[in-house]
Amino acid sequence: MKNFDLPNTGFFAKGDPLPEPLRKNFSGACYLNPIIPANSPLGCSVSNVTFEPACRNNWHKHPGGQILLVTGGRGWYQEEGKEARELHAGDAVEIHRNVKHWHGAAKDSWFSHISIEADPKAGPAEWLEPVSDQEYNQLD
Amino acid sequence: MKNFDLPNTGFFAKGDPLPEPLRKNFSGACYLNPIIPANSPLGCSVSNVTFEPACRNNWHKHPGGQILLVTGGRGWYQEEGKEARELHAGDAVEIHRNVKHWHGAAKDSWFSHISIEADPKAGPAEWLEPVSDQEYNQLD
Numbered sequence: 001m002k003n004f005d006l007p008n009t010g011f012f013a014k015g016d017p018l019p020e021p022l023r024k025n026f027s028g029a030c031y032l033n034p035i036i037p038a039n040s041p042l043g044c045s046v047s048n049v050t051f052e053p054a055c056r057n058n059w060h061k062h063p064g065g066q067i068l069l070v071t072g073g074r075g076w077y078q079e080e081g082k083e084a085r086e087l088h089a090g091d092a093v094e095i096h097r098n099v100k101h102w103h104g105a106a107k108d109s110w111f112s113h114i115s116i117e118a119d120p121k122a123g124p125a126e127w128l129e130p131v132s133d134q135e136y137n138q139l140d
Numbered sequence: 141m142k143n144f145d146l147p148n149t150g151f152f153a154k155g156d157p158l159p160e161p162l163r164k165n166f167s168g169a170c171y172l173n174p175i176i177p178a179n180s181p182l183g184c185s186v187s188n189v190t191f192e193p194a195c196r197n198n199w200h201k202h203p204g205g206q207i208l209l210v211t212g213g214r215g216w217y218q219e220e221g222k223e224a225r226e227l228h229a230g231d232a233v234e235i236h237r238n239v240k241h242w243h244g245a246a247k248d249s250w251f252s253h254i255s256i257e258a259d260p261k262a263g264p265a266e267w268l269e270p271v272s273d274q275e276y277n278q279l280d
Contacts, residue, residue, distance in 0.1 A: 012209075012230050042205040067182065116256060
């Protein structure tokens with residue numbers, strides 16, 4: 001874990017380090033602020049997620065889909081077979097059910113997004129292999 | 141419509157004035173930036189909503205529930221039979237299905253929130269009577 005000072009986004013608090021069972025699916029330090037829990041009767045959960053610079057998650061799929069609302073910093077989103085998309089505050093990403101993807105910070109910037117799980121009752125995320133250094137290091 | 145200069149929240153753009161069929165349910169100017177449409181296959185829609193000072197919506201209910209994520213300014217949320225809750229950036233509100241409520245700006249501040257409709261397929265909002273000036277003017 002690098003010793004970056006992650007700023008507050010001035011929007012939602014960054015929360016606590018990821019819980020242990022999730023941490024192995026991330027390449028570095030990542031913080032989670034749960035806002036609306038997965039067991040809400042609304043059937044929709046919301047969290048704020050903050051990545052330290054160069055931290056990204058493994059390739060994964062959400063059976064119920066996911067929406068990202070970028071709240072600060074600079075980062076990347078990539079779907080399997082497509083080019084990575086650079087993300088900044090105010091950008092939104094609509095991730096359809098079971099689409100293989102990853103997201104995370106740029107090399108030189110922290111990155112923060114709201115994560116909306118559109119239908120968490122469809123099942124938990126399916127975690128896959130890491131994004132290789134070769135793939136990630138191509139991104140500026 | 142008052143002539144306030146609504147600042148950009150620095151997060152999501154404020155978008156355009158509400159479309160005509162919705163406008164009659166609001167006491168003043170309100171802006172809508174649709175981010176994820178209601179017909180998304182995710183079954184979850186997201187908008188940014190910005191109220192001019194003193195603008196609030198009528199009492200209403202969402203058959204599918206709603207989540208508010210406050211992105212700027214100062215405003216109010218009230219459920220029928222309960223005290224109004226003052227809202228600032230970073231606050232979240234979980235509104236259960238068919239709960240009668242209203243939300244809007246404080247008298248002296250614009251107000252901006254992300255609106256997540258958790259289950260728009262459950263049906264459109266049911267719009268009811270305005271919040272009376274007597275009720276609203278009690279709020280500081």
